[in-house]
Amino acid sequence: MPMKALAAAIGRHGFLLRGGFHPLPADGVPGDPGTLVMIGNAGPAMWEAFRAACPEPFTPNPLDAWTREVLGGIARDLGATPLFSFDGPPYLPFQRWAMRGDAVFPSPIGPLIHPTYGLWHAYRAALLFAGRIPLPAPAAAASPCAC
Structure with missing residues (x-):
């Protein structure tokens, strides 16, 4: 499954591909997947899609419910297993995974x-x-906090 197709599917809802990696046992990824792809947001696009979808405002955690519905459906269509950063406790190590990909x-x-x-x-x-899906290497960059 090309990353371009995944980016287009999630992009319709304002989400962004945020990297990925091929998990090792030390990464703490459940199961034994060949590839983990991170999905997130930056800027206004996801918020605009969320508001346009107008989820039930009295649902507990409407943003989480909408995220689960949208990305869960895309995952099913692609034969992937979704994991959500807001599920827990215990919470999965999303920040550690982000630094890998x-x-x-x-x-x-x-x-x-x-x-x-x-x-x-x-x-x-x-x-x-x-x-194992071919993944681009994370962009080479320096920390914005480094002077």
Whole structure:
């Protein structure tokens, strides 16, 4: 499954591909997938799609429910297993996974910082694929916090 097709499918809902990697046992990824792809957001696109979908406002955690519905459906269509950053406790190590597959760095205040998005980004889900999918290497970048 090409990453371009996945990017288009999630992009219709304002999500972004946020990197990926081929898991090793030490990564703490459930099961034995060949590929983990991170999905998240930065900027207004996801929020605009969320507002346009107008989920039931009285549902507990409407953003999480909408994310689960949208990305869960895409995962089913692609034969992937979705994992969500908001499921827990215990919570999955999304920040550690992000540092394996994306150009992010720990910031002095704790959250991961991205060279383009700064602190204004998030990881909403990971899709697990049974096979090894070719992935681009994370972009080479320096931490925005390094002077």
